[in-house]
Structure formats: structure tokens, C-alpha cells
Amino acid sequence: MKWLGTLRGRLFALLAILGAVTALAVAGATYISVRAEADELFDYQLRQTALSLRDQGRIAGEEAAALADPSLDYLVQIWSVQGLEIYSSRPQGMTEALPARAVLGYSNLHLAGQDWRVFSAATPLRVVQVAQPLAVRQRLAAVAALRSVVPVAVALPLVAAAIWWLLGVSLAPLARVTRAAQAGGANALQPLPTTGLPGEVAPLVEAFNDLLGRLSSAFEAQRSFVADAAHELRSPLTALKLQLGLLRDAAPGQEQDASIARLRGGIDRAVHLVEQLLALARAEPGAAAVQLPLDLTELARQAVADVQPLADKAGVALSLTAPDPLPLTGDPQALRGALRNLIDNAVKYGARTVQVSALRGPRGAPLLRVDDDGPGIPLEARERVFDRFQRGEHSAVEGSGLGLAIVQAAARQQGASVTLDTSPAGGLRVEIAWPLHVAQEHRPT
Template sequence: MNSIRLRLLLALLAMLATAAAVLGGVTYRNVLVQTEALFDYQLRQMALSLRDQGEIAPSQANALADGELDFVVQIWSVDGRSIYATRDHANLPARALLGLAEVNVNGQVWRTFSVATRDRVIQVAQPALIRKRLAADAALRSVLPLLFLAPVLALFGWWVVARSLAPLERVAAGVRQRDEHVLDPLPTGGLPDEVEPLVGALNALLVRLGESFDAQRAFVADAAHELRSPLTALTLQLRLLRRAPDEASREAALTALGAGIERSTRLVEQLLTLARSEPSAAAAPAVRLDLAEVVREALVDTVPYAVSRGSELELHAEEAVPLTGDRTALGVLARNLADNALRYSPPGAHVVVRVGQADGAPFLQVDDNGPGIPPEERSRVFDRFYRRESSDEGGSGLGLAIVDSIARRHHASVALSESPLGGLRATVRFGDSR
């Protein structure tokens, strides 16, 4: 039973039935007791009124002898002789017990009240069966309104449940109308306090989905635009190779074609790396690792490039730096920072990489003595495919975008500043590792 409506209705009906049963039972019992007390009061008052008036007048005797009355009046002399009875009956009580009493005569129970005067004893009796029947009828009449009220309350409960769940149905209908093309926020007006947080969370999810879809569309559009140029260049270089008139021209065309293929391959690899490093992408399981060791392993792949440019790559990572994260992604982050520092610095540059901890928080720092980046451009270099106009190095514009994406996945920040070496300093600060 997964329906909230059904569970609420059943719970309300169960509570209503229980309350009606308990209230009806208590009411029935109380009315029975009160009716019995009222009948005893009538017995007492009738007996006392006959005691106080002296002799019974003939007209009153005739009234008391009415066969429709449930009461039987008997009077005895002090010596036990019967001197008056409202009607003759073989099963009338033959003796009087002063006060209230129950007398069983041949299987019939009588409720009696007797009072004694100086010269006589007066008893007023009533069959107990009649008393109980009258009391039960009165008690049942008091409970009957509950029987008519219960269905009304049940219908009212159904209406309340339906009205209370209507906002959820509106929200569900609104969600069903959304798809990847329509991600408008759900309306929040008139929502109950319990539903409003759910709708707020759904709207936040819709916003994130919209941003993710927009980012994907922008990524695909940018990737298509960026791939068009190298592929066009490769096509032209292939045509030049086919038209080469001599071996020297063919060799030059082959060299240019190989360089173009290498650039295209690097671009595709970086596009795939960026796609995998997006915060919305499926993340690899985070493991406990040593950031210094990860950076050391990553820089091994960068050393040949540094040697080819005559540059010096220096690493300071004397002690272990514990961190929880994705080993592969962090290696890509370190490699991209070092590669950018080498690539955009002149040949023979000096690049220093430091790994350590400050106030318990791990950091990775890369300094170079290249031309640096003006402060007004530092925020833009993290955009995809952004290339500085003054740069002579033909890059894809994805290196720092990948760094920023990986850092955000690890809840880290990337800051660019002036380096003591004269170029650019890139600092990645991670959260507290303790």
C-alpha cells in the first residue's frame, strides 16, 4: 500500500471508527446509568408523596390503578396485613425492604422503594425488565446521532485528504510537462509549507539540469567549431601532399600533415578529458592518496617536453601530502599546469612545482618565468577555447578549463597571481584533509 491518499483515508477512518465506538459505548453506558438513577428517583418521590399525604383518596387510587402504568403501589399495615394494591397480580412482591431494593418474585425481578410510617408501610415497585428496556431505548436514542454523523465525517475526511493532496498532484502534473526542452521552474504560489521545500528542490534541480544541458550544447558547439579548423587544415595538407612536385615538397607536406594530426589528436584528447572532468560527469571513486606522489608521477610525462625546449622543470615535494580524490584526474590537473607553464614560456624557461600543506590544507603551486597573464585576462583563461591574442604557442585553449573543472570536482580553488620568478603563479588549494 504505497498510496498516501489511501493510507490517510484508512487512518482517518480507523480513528473515526474507534472514536465513534468509544464515544458511543461511553455515552450508552452513561445514559443507562443516568436513566436507572432517574427511575429510582421517581420510585422514591412517589413513595414519599404517598407517605406524606395520609389516606389515599378514591380518585388518586383510581389513577394509580391505571393498567398502563409500570409502577405498582402496595400498602401494608404495621402488622403485615395488605391494605392496598394498585392492581392484583400473583407475582407482586409480598414483602417490603425499606429503601431501594431488588426483589425476585417467581423469576421476575422488581425494583422497589419502601418507606415506613407510624401505622403503615408503603412500597412502590417497578419491573426491572421494563426499566432496562426503557433505559436501553433512551441510551440507543442518544447514540443514534453518532451513526448518522459518522458517514458525514468520513466524507468530510475524504474531502480534506483530497484537498490536502491536490498541491502534490499539481506538482506532479507540472513535472510531467517538463522535458529537456522545457525546464521552466514550477510555480510555488499557494503551496503548503510541507510541499514548498520539495518544489524548491525540484526547481533547483531543473536549474541545474538546464545549466548542464546548456553546457553540453555549448561544449558540442565549441568542439565542432574547434575541430573544423584542424580538419580543414588536414584536408588542405593532404591535397598539397598529393600535388607535391618533388621529394622535398612531399617531405615538407608530410611533416606539416603529421604536425596537424598531432595537434588534432591533442585537441580530441583534451576534449575527452574535459568531458570526463566536468562536475556533472560520473566521478571515479575517491581514494586516499598522496598528492606529492601523484604530482611526481604526472610530471614524468612532462619531462621530455621540457627537455625538448631546453627548459628546466623543478619539483619541491619533500613530504607526503594526504588527500582524498581521483588519482587520474589529479594527475591530469598537475600535468596540465606544468605543460601550460612550459608551453607558454620561452624555450629555456624555469618552472618550479611545489606540493605541500598550509594550515592543514593541501596545495599545488606552479611558478614560471614566462610572460605571465595580465590581471584583466586571468578570469577569462579558464573559459573553454579561450586563447590569448599575444600568445605565439598554438594551443587548444582547454588546459586551464580542464584544471578548473577538476579542481571544482575536488572542492578546490584555482588562483592566478604574479610569480616571484617573474612570470605566472598558479595555485590550487584543496579543502582541509584532516
């Protein structure tokens, strides 16, 4: 019974049950109706026979011979008003007569071991009684009723076959979608056909196609990311090999120390690039997002403390404005890394002062802001700086080009948005802003 596990089989089974119940109900109603009509017809025949005999002055010989036929189911008796039997015709084997005392009209009586249906009519001179066994009437009525039900019984399997075929035709588009899904390989992300799909199934297939489209975009972005990462890693690894060769060939002393310093710097850059790649991978869409209670003000203090040594070395004045605690839920590591990247970029790209603020926005939502007085980013380049490995116009500055990409990915993962603007100090302003409902969820009670 594997076919019952299919949609076609289940629909057919339900429709077959419904059709069978309906057919039985129709057949039952037809049977009862035909039997009732047959009874009325037999009663009419009894009445007409009795009335025709009542109105005759005498019974002709041919008619008497017909009534005396032993195969005739009718019992006919005629009495005088004095109770004398004038005429009697009995079926074969019938010895008892109808009672002389008749009930005019229709009546039922038990005679000779069986039930009879009787119609009696009277004139001033005679009483006519015509009777028929109820068993004969019921048998004939049942035969007539069953004959009326036969078409329903014959049509039922034909209707079932038609339903099975129609279900197959109706579900053919769904079967076509199934074949298309099965025909694709592991990397096949082409949309499934939606032509001719029922209205109940089309939204599901369209939603699945949207999912395939998002997966295709994600895979394409992943392939691009891997290709870019491989390209970016090739240069520092090649440089490390060259530096290792120089160290091997360097004479002991000052030349060797310089080679070791260059090798150490190359390793530090490679490690930083790998850390940036890992941070970006953790913040990518689809990565498991950590949701922990945190204080945005404390997180800003920690990020500023992380970058403070670099700022001091570069002679950059780094300050923090965070007047009040800002509780919310998110990934502390991702947000701390994003803010650290923003401050690190401001320090590296020539800012002399960097102002970090953790505050509430105009509508009370949490807001992280980094202002600097550096060269900033031109308006036409602000959209591109969020792309991976995009270093902007300051190519002389060492870096992986992943800082702002990490910031944007981390912010989106936490439900926040990143905007770039011009700082009042003349440089760049970067804001990470949360929606208003975050402020409402973490409003002190």
C-alpha cells in the same frame, strides 16, 4: 482499493479510523451516561410515587383505577403496621405479592421470575412499597441512550465526507504540482509552482526546483561545450582534408614529404584536442570521481617527467621541489593531467624557467605550485582564462584553450581550488590547494 495508495487516501483512512474510534468512545460514554441518568430518573419516580401514597390518608377512586391499569409496569402495595395488606395493584399476569417485610429505601429483589427495583416508605400506620421490573427500566434506559447516540452515528458519515473534501482542498496545490511535472516534456526544466503548498511539502518542491535549475545550467553548459567543441574540431578536420588533398596532388619527393609532415602535424593537433576534450569531460561535475590513495610528490615527479622532453626541446629549465611525501586520496590520472597542463602551458607561452613544487601549505594542507618567468596573465584576464577554448592574448601559440579549464575542473572534482598569482620570478604562479581537513585525514600517525 487503489485510493489507499494515494496520500489523500492514506490520510483519509487514518483520520477515518481515528474518527471512528473517537465516535465509538463518545457514543459508549454517552450511552453509559444516559443509562445512568435514566436509572436515576426511574429511581426518583419510584420514590416520589411511594412518598405521595404514604402521605395520603386514603387512595382515591380515580387514582386506584389508574394504578389498577394492567398495562402499568409499576407494582404498588400498602401494608398496615400489623402486616395486613391494605391495597395492592399488580401488572397483568402478576399473582405474587411483594413481601410484607419491607426494606426501607431502595432495594432489589427477585419476584415472579424477574428482578425488581423496589422503594419502600413507612409511616406510623402503614408501609408503602412501589416496585418496577428491572427489565423494563433497562429497556427504556437503553432506548433513551440509543436515541442520544443516533446523532453521532448520523454525523459520522457526514464528517467522513467533509474530511475527504477538506483533504482534497488541502492537497490541491500538490496535485497542481504533479500536473505541472507531468505536463512537461523530456526537456522541460521549468520550476514547478510553489504557491499555496503546505509547509511540509514546500521545501521538497523548492529543493526539486533547485535541482532542475542545476540541471538546466548543466545542460546549457553541455550544449555550449558541444557547440564549442564542434566549432573547434571543424577547423583541424578541414585542415586535414586540405592537407590530404595537397598530399594527393604533391609530386613524389621533397614536396610530398613536406605534405606528409604537415598532415602528421595536423593529426597530432586533432588527437591532442580530442584528448583534451575527453579529459575535460572526465573532470566535469557529475562525472564519477576516482578515489585512490596517492602520493602527491610522486605524482609531481611523473608530470615533470612527461613534459621534460618538450621543455628540453624548447630550451626551458624545468625543476621540481618536493621534499616530503604528501599522501592523500584522489584521482591520480586527473591530477597528473592537470599538473601536466600547467607545466605545458608555461613552456608553450615563453617561459625560460619553470619551477614545480609539491609541499604543504602554511596550515599543513597539500599544495601543488607552478612558477614561471614568462609573460604571465594580466589581472583583468585571470578570471576568463578558466573558460573553455579561451586562449588569452597569445593567439599565435598553438593550443585548444582547454588547459586551465581542465585544471580547474580536475581540482574541483578532487575537492581542491585553483588560484592565479604573480610569480616571484615575474611570470605566473598557479596553485592547486587542498582544504585543511585533507591534511588532518592523511596526517602520519
